[in-house]
Amino acid sequence: MGNRLRSELMVEKDPLFKDRVAVEMRKYFNTDSRRIDHASRVALYAEKLAVEENGDPAVVIPTAYLHDIGIKEAERKHKSTAARYQHEEGPPIAREIMEKLAATEELITEVCDIVGHHHNPRPHESINFKVLYDADLIVNIEDNLRENKISAEAVRKLVTKRFLTLSGQKMAVAMFIPSKKEV
Ligand SMILES: [Fe+2]
Numbered sequence: 744m745g746n747r748l749r750s751e752l753m754v755e756k757d758p759l760f761k762d763r764v765a766v767e768m769r770k771y772f773n774t775d776s777r778r779i780d781h782a783s784r785v786a787l788y789a790e791k792l793a794v795e796e797n798g799d800p801a802v803v804i805p806t807a808y809l810h811d812i813g814i815k816e817a818e819r820k821h822k823s824t825a826a827r828y829q830h831e832e833g834p835p836i837a838r839e840i841m842e843k844l845a846a847t848e849e850l851i852t853e854v855c856d857i858v859g860h861h862h863n864p865r866p867h868e869s870i871n872f873k874v875l876y877d878a879d880l881i882v883n884i885e886d887n888l889r890e891n892k893i894s895a896e897a898v899r900k901l902v903t904k905r906f907l908t909l910s911g912q913k914m915a916v917a918m919f920i921p922s923k924k925e926v
Contacts, residue, residue, distance in 0.1 A: 789878035877911025
């Protein structure tokens with residue numbers, strides 16, 4: 744609640760904050776249009792889910808833009824995109840970007856906390872975490888389907904078991920599980 748109020752105040756001060764974060768993310772990823780596209784789509788779904796689930800879009804949207812920001816350093820330093828390296832490398836970069844944009848410490852702390860474990864939900868997560876996790880999962884399923892890297896059965900399993908919010912799961916069912924009529 745505290746975070747929510749504070750981040751809303753910050754948004755009143757700077758309604759374009761999320762767009763500035765998007766610009767910084769694009770600059771950071773530079774020519775890597777695949778990552779830019781991924782982060783942008785996660786932000787789009789995360790915003791919808793945040794509204795439906797009563798999360799805070801002012802937290803969720805910047806988090807979505809920055810959630811994979813550690814991937815370049817993970818590749819450079821550890822020659823790996825493993826979640827643990829992304830979780831380690833992401834928060835300092837996310838913090839630097841948000842400090843540059845004069846975000847409040849409360850917002851920076853919440854965004855960095857989510858970025859720093861976004862593949863590994865803890866037993867009790869905030870709704871902002873859950874929304875980001877589900878939006879990322881949807882985009883990852885979309886990407887894997889497009890690249891033929893995942894079977895229909897595996898998609899069905901993910902959709903039934905992995906989603907953390909009802910709205911996320913409903914969105915995934917509508918997107919990925921063909922209705923009987925269409926089969
Ligand atoms: Fe992601």
